[in-house]
Amino acid sequence: MTKPLYMWAGGKNKLLAHYKPYMPAEVDSYCEPFFGGGAMYIHVMNTYKPKYARINDINKDLMGIYEAIKNDYDVFIKRMNILEAQYLPLEKVDRKKWFYDLRTPYATCDHNWSPIEESATLYFLMKTGFNGIWQTTIRAKGRYDTPFGLGNQKDKVYDRDILEWWHNALQKTDIQSTDWNNAANNMSDDTFFFFDPPYRESVADYGNGFSDEQLLDLIAFCDTKQSVMLSNRDDGDWFSNQKHGMDFTHINVTYTAGRRLKTANGHAAKKAREILLYRTTPEENSLQTLLNIV
Numbered sequence: 001m002t003k004p005l006y007m008w009a010g011g012k013n014k015l016l017a018h019y020k021p022y023m024p025a026e027v028d029s030y031c032e033p034f035f036g037g038g039a040m041y042i043h044v045m046n047t048y049k050p051k052y053a054r055i056n057d058i059n060k061d062l063m064g065i066y067e068a069i070k071n072d073y074d075v076f077i078k079r080m081n082i083l084e085a086q087y088l089p090l091e092k093v094d095r096k097k098w099f100y101d102l103r104t105p106y107a108t109c110d111h112n113w114s115p116i117e118e119s120a121t122l123y124f125l126m127k128t129g130f131n132g133i134w135q136t137t138i139r140a141k142g143r144y145d146t147p148f149g150l151g152n153q154k155d156k157v158y159d160r161d162i163l164e165w166w167h168n169a170l171q172k173t174d175i176q177s178t179d180w181n182n183a184a185n186n187m188s189d190d191t192f193f194f195f196d197p198p199y200r201e202s203v204a205d206y207g208n209g210f211s212d213e214q215l216l217d218l219i220a221f222c223d224t225k226q227s228v229m230l231s232n233r234d235d236g237d238w239f240s241n242q243k244h245g246m247d248f249t250h251i252n253v254t255y256t257a258g259r260r261l262k263t264a265n266g267h268a269a270k271k272a273r274e275i276l277l278y279r280t281t282p283e284e285n286s287l288q289t290l291l292n293i294v
Contacts, residue, residue: 002042002046002162002165002166003042003159003162004037004038004039004042005037005038005065005069005123005162005163005166006037006123006126006127006132007037007131007132008036008037008132009131009132009133009134010036010196010199011036011037011039011132012037012039012040012196012231013037013039014253014254015039015231015251015253015274016039016040016043018251018276019040019229019276021282022229022247022249022276022278022280022282023047023280023282024192024227024280024281024282025281025282026048027044027047027048027050027192027227028048028050028051028052028188028190029050029051029052029053029187029188029190029191029192030044030045030048030050030052030053030054030191030192030194031053031054031055031056031183031184031187031191031192031193031194032053032054032055032056032193032194032195032196033056033057033180033181033183033184033193033195034056034057034180034195034196034197034198035055035056035057035062035063036057036196037132038055040194040196041053041055041169042169044192044194045169050172050192051172052172052174052188053172053173053174054173054174054175054176054183054187055173055174055175055176056175056176056177056178056180056183057177058177058178058179058180059134059177060177061119061122061143061144062134062177063175063176063177064115064118064119064122064177065119065120065122065123066166066170066175067119067175068115068116068119068120069163069166069167069170070167070170070171070173070175072116073163073167075114075116075117075120076116076119076120076123077160077163079116079117079120079121079124080120080123080124080157080158080163083102083120083121083124083157084124084156084157084158086098087099087124087128087153087157088153088155088156088157092151092152095128095148095151096148096151099125099128099129099148099151100148102121102124102125103125103129103144103145103146106118106121106122106125106143106144107137107139107140107143107144107145108139108140109143122144123158124157124158125144125146126144126146127157127158128148128149128151128153128157129144129146129147129148129149130146130147130148130149131149133146134146135147180195180197180218181217181221184221189226190226190227191225191227192227192228192280193222193225193227193228193229194228194229194231195218195222195228195229195230195231196230196231196232197210197214197215197218197230197232198210199232199233200212200215200232200233200235200238215232215242216242218230219239219242219243219244219246219277220244222244222246222277222279223244223245223246223279225279226279226281227279227280227281228246228278228279228280229276229277229278229280230246230276230277230278231274231275231276231277232274232275233272233273233274233275234250234272234273234274234275235275239275239277240275243277245279246277246278246279247277247278247279248275248276248277248278249275249276249278250273250274250275250276251273251274251275251276252271252272252273253271253272253273253274254271254272
């Protein structure tokens with residue numbers, strides 16, 4: 001089964017089963033302006049096979065990975081294989097030093113890699129970095145500067161089959177890196193929109209905060225669409241009070257990447273609850289409408 005390219009804090013892979021009752025019956029056009037890890041994109045592309053898709057994230061470096069996989073696949077793979085061949089034979093302590101020796105020139109732009117090689121390097125760092133976190137620093141100025149991960153890879157760092165799926169799927173996908181509003185404009189009326197903005201008051205904002213005022217603008221935009229979902233961390237009654245004409249449901253989740261509960265023995269997965277605002281015509285509702293017409 002196809003998976004996201006990388007672990008991503010707040011990724012929706014485990015929530016897809018909970019979303020299923022609220023998914024639209026058909027999707028011919030799809031737009032996801034806060035892309036992150038792309039779990040919903042995988043589901044939509046495999047299930048509905050839309051004629052057109054648009055993905056966007058304000059993080060240009062992140063979207064550069066998808067651009068490279070879409071348009072310069074062979075160069076990207078070659079760079080990944082070179083890095084993997086250097087990394088895998090090393091012992092864990094040596095892998096850690098190797099990681100930091102690679103991360104420093106990436107974070108500080110002190111290198112002569114091509115744009116495609118740089119995107120592949122970022123992807124390799126993300127596959128070997130800590131727990132799906134996008135951490136930046138003053139020196140990195142928004143670029144990836146996350147610490148080393150567990151270093152426990154055995155025979156591979158990345159999955160070739162997954163990368164090939166993404167290469168093929170992205171051929172039908174418009175990739176952008178702009179504000180969510182720009183990315184969501186000029187879509188057809190029947191577009192299915194999925195919004196997964198940064199959590200309210202989140203410390204893991206990947207260098208891009210998102211204010212309540214921006215959330216209110218986003219919710220107002222969603223309320224004008226006929227096929228839309230917006231997911232976020234449940235925060236009391238805040239979202240349900242701002243939902244306008246949309247429906248909502250709560251989903252219990254466990255954060256296994258990024259957001260962890262501190263304990264006496266370290267950190268453990270944290271129980272939480274998310275909210276889904278939605279306006280869609282699910283398959284069962286479409287069938288009932290058809291039966292009523294007949």
